[in-house]
Amino acid sequence: MADFDTVVRGGTVVTADGVRSADVGISGGVVRAVEPGLGRGEEELSAEGRLVIPGGVDAHTHIEQKSSMGLMCADDYHSGTVSAVCGGTTTVLSFAVQGKGASPREVVAAYHAAAGPKAVSDYGFHLIVADPTPQALEEEIPELVAEGVVSFKIYMTYDLVRLDDRQFLEVLAAARRMGALTMVHAENHDMIGWLSDRLVGEGHQAPKFHAAGHPKLAESEATGRAIDLAELVDAPLYIVHVSSKEAAEEIGAARRRGLKVFAETCPQYLLLTAEDLDKPGMEGAKFCCSPAPRDEECQEALWEGIVDGTFDVVSSDHAPYSFDDKGKLAWGPEPPFPKICNGVPGVELRMPLLFSEGVGKARISLQRFVAVCCETPARLFGLYPKKGTIAPGSDADLAIWNPDQVVDIRWADLHDQVGYSPYEGRQIKGFPETVLRRGEVVVRDGQPRAQPGSGRFIVRDRPNSAEPLYRPSWSVALARRFGAVDFLK
Ligand code: DUC
Ligand code: ZN
Ligand code: ZN
Numbered sequence: 001m002a003d004f005d006t007v008v009r010g011g012t013v014v015t016a017d018g019v020r021s022a023d024v025g026i027s028g029g030v031v032r033a034v035e036p037g038l039g040r041g042e043e044e045l046s047a048e049g050r051l052v053i054p055g056g057v058d059a060h061t062h063i064e065q066k067s068s069m070g071l072m073c074a075d076d077y078h079s080g081t082v083s084a085v086c087g088g089t090t091t092v093l094s095f096a097v098q099g100k101g102a103s104p105r106e107v108v109a110a111y112h113a114a115a116g117p118k119a120v121s122d123y124g125f126h127l128i129v130a131d132p133t134p135q136a137l138e139e140e141i142p143e144l145v146a147e148g149v150v151s152f153k154i155y156m157t158y159d160l161v162r163l164d165d166r167q168f169l170e171v172l173a174a175a176r177r178m179g180a181l182t183m184v185h186a187e188n189h190d191m192i193g194w195l196s197d198r199l200v201g202e203g204h205q206a207p208k209f210h211a212a213g214h215p216k217l218a219e220s221e222a223t224g225r226a227i228d229l230a231e232l233v234d235a236p237l238y239i240v241h242v243s244s245k246e247a248a249e250e251i252g253a254a255r256r257r258g259l260k261v262f263a264e265t266c267p268q269y270l271l272l273t274a275e276d277l278d279k280p281g282m283e284g285a286k287f288c289c290s291p292a293p294r295d296e297e298c299q300e301a302l303w304e305g306i307v308d309g310t311f312d313v314v315s316s317d318h319a320p321y322s323f324d325d326k327g328k329l330a331w332g333p334e335p336p337f338p339k340i341c342n343g344v345p346g347v348e349l350r351m352p353l354l355f356s357e358g359v360g361k362a363r364i365s366l367q368r369f370v371a372v373c374c375e376t377p378a379r380l381f382g383l384y385p386k387k388g389t390i391a392p393g394s395d396a397d398l399a400i401w402n403p404d405q406v407v408d409i410r411w412a413d414l415h416d417q418v419g420y421s422p423y424e425g426r427q428i429k430g431f432p433e434t435v436l437r438r439g440e441v442v443v444r445d446g447q448p449r450a451q452p453g454s455g456r457f458i459v460r461d462r463p464n465s466a467e468p469l470y471r472p473s474w475s476v477a478l479a480r481r482f483g484a485v486d487f488l489k
Contacts (some may be wrong), residue, residue, distance in 0.1 A: 003039030004032060006439060011400060012045025015054060015389050016371040026053060026396040029379055029438035034390055045434060045441075047400045054370060054390050055090025055397025055437060056351050059377040060183075060240055060315035062343065063094040064114045067319070068158035071330055071341050074221040074320040077118035078452050080209075080347060081316075083415040084121045085442045085450065087348035088399035088432035091378075091387050091458065095153060097128040097161070104129070104140045108216060112457065119455030120442060122397075124381070126151045126183060129388050130161040137174040148459030151181045153240070156222045157189035157290075164266050168229050173218035176235035179462035181262075181380065183238040186222035186247070187214065187291060196338045205336035207284030211274035211292040213337060219247035219291045219317050227254045227261055236260035236463070238380065241317045243269040243291035245301035252310045264313035264382055265302045267353045268293055270342050272422060285328045286420055289319065290342045303363045306372060312380060315374045316350040319343020320418045327418075347416040349409065355401075356428035394437040399432035407431050415448060 004025040013022045013034055025033040025041065063080035066072050075083065082433060084092050096111040098104050104127055111125055127137070127144060129152045141152075154171050155161045163171065168184075175182045196213040199205070204212070223239060230237035242248055242265045254261040272293035277284040287293060305311045321327035321341040331339035346353075351373050358364040364372075378388025386395050407413075407428050410423040435443035440448035 002042040004041040006043045006045060007038055007041030008045045008047050008052055008400060009270060011050045013052045013390055014366050014370050015110055016367055016375040019366060024390060024398065026439045029396055031390055031392055031394045031396050032440065033392060045400065049414045050208035050436055051401040051403055052390065053088065053399045053401050054374040054388055055399060056088050056373045057091045057377040057383060058084060058316050058347055058350060058382055059090045059093045059313055061092045061094045061318040061347050065095055065097055067341055068155060068161050069341055070160055074327060077115040079415065079417045081119045081121040081455055082448045083348040085437060086415050086448055087436050088351045088435055089347060090397040090435065090437045091383065092124065092347065092383055093124045093126055095128050098130045099353050102130045102131065104136050104144060108144055115454045120450035120452060121437060121455045123455055124458045124460050125149050127151050128153045128161060132163065132167050132170050137170060141174065141240050142178055145178045145209040150460045150462045153183040155185045157185065157187045157192055162189055165229060167406050169233060172230055172233040173234040178235055181236055181238055183461045184226045185240055186226045188222045191218040200336045200338065207282060207288055207337055208278040210288045210337040210340065211277050214290055214292040216244040216246050216294065219244050220240050220250055223247040223250045227259060230261065231259055239263040241266050241291060243298065244294050247303045248301050248310050249361045262312050263310065264315045265311050266315055266317045267346055268422065269349055270302050271353060271357060282334060284338045285474050286323055287344065287422055288337065288340045289344045296436060306364055306368065311372065312376045316346035318345055318347035320416055322344045322419045344407055344422045345416050348416060349412050349423060352428055352431050355430040360429050378427060380463060382463050383458060396436055398436050400434040401430065401432050403430045404423040405431045
């Protein structure tokens with residue numbers, strides 16, 4: 001009789017703690033042992049010459065969701081999560097959006113109905129709170145938190161979803177009471193609106209003006225204000241998709257003051273610049289996202305921020321809009337830039353891009369790569385140690401990664417429904433070959449093979465009350481770095 005259902009044999013196992021040669025023994029979908037020389041598995045998977053990396057946790061994806069401009073995105077829970085697993089990500093956290101006047105409970109029920117029969121990766125929801133009524137905050141949302149929807153996102157811009165500062169404070173206070181984590185899209189709405197109207201009014205409406213219409217100052221002002229609001233309430237705050245050096249500086253300063261502020265950046269801000277928006281015709285629309293891609297100085301600052309801990313997480317902000325009248329060009333073939341749907345796809349390439357450009361170019365270590373792509377998002381969003389690591393007792397989510405595989409990026413080889421990749425034609429090195437989700441091979445030799453509906457909703461622990469899940473070494477390190485002791489209690 002075999003000792004394990006599956007043994008991943010002879011690889012180099014990488015976690016945020018270390019790198020070692022070991023086999024991984026899996027039974028019942030759970031990691032049972034990580035040691036060299038394990039006994040036989042019913043199924044043997046060779047990882048000779050390969051890295052064995054925890055399944056990625058992408059903390060920021062938009063799947064089968066209406067955008068903040070009201071447009072349905074191109075990926076449903078099948079294509080979006082197939083794309084995720086093909087890139088080594090086995091858990092996605094995506095958004096359930098409360099429209100104005102909508103019941104959060106009904107909204108989340110609708111997202112469960114959409115995801116349940118289709119997902120192939122595991123998943124969870126963040127609730128976008130667009131209408132923080134007392135009924136929502138005091139009755140419905142606490143029930144959702146108890147059911148594992150333990151994080152909220154609020155917007156400081158976009159007419160359909162944005163909150164004013166007072167509403168933002170109400171959400172922060174409610175999140176603090178419930179032990180939930182508030183995420184924020186931090187851009188100054190009026191700066192963007194005023195500038196965009198002037199630019200369009202003067203005939204500057206091509207995609208490249210999207211960058212001018214979303215200046216760094218709009219991001220850094222809102223980032224600083226969001227931090228101040230969180231400080232007033234003494235609530236933890238997670239700042240999404242940071243694009244600029246100036247916003248990163250606000251975050252660094254907050255941390256030095258001991259505030260419970262956490263942050264992510266995304267591959268598009270590490271690898272694209274405003275010049276990518278300046279392409280012939282409407283091509284630049286493919287690169288329009290908010291905040292906007294910046295410049296090389298910002299890119300350097302963001303890489304540095306991953307190294308020095310300003311950024312805890314690298315997420316994709318996968319926002320899949322096709323380049324046609326159902327997506328980017330829904331408001332006509334040549335819409336003015338404020339009418340171009342914001343967002344770029346990226347759930348499949350998040351980890352390969354960060355591996356190639358980060359680890360491959362010696363900007364970040366292999367362990368830091370695993371920390372920001374897998375372990376820390378799992379910790380911050382109440383998934384650890386089930387997700388985000390390879391250790392006895394964890395879900396057997398892992399990718400057997402070929403560090404030497406050279407890939408020329410072509411959208412045609414990816415698995416999303418977007419129709420283009422902002423990274424088309426770039427060459428990267430390193431890609432997952434085989435991916436396991438709870439012990440099941442969901443990608444073999446680069447090809448997806450999971451059944452729709454085999455992904456599971458993960459009931460997450462409340463981040464504020466997850467102390468037993470945090471290892472002392474991590475708690476102490478985080479507390480020292482960020483003075484985040486209260487957050488961990
Ligand atoms: N900006 C957002 O706020 N959300 C989706 C993608 C984007 O570019
Ligand atoms: Zn956003
Ligand atoms: Zn987003």
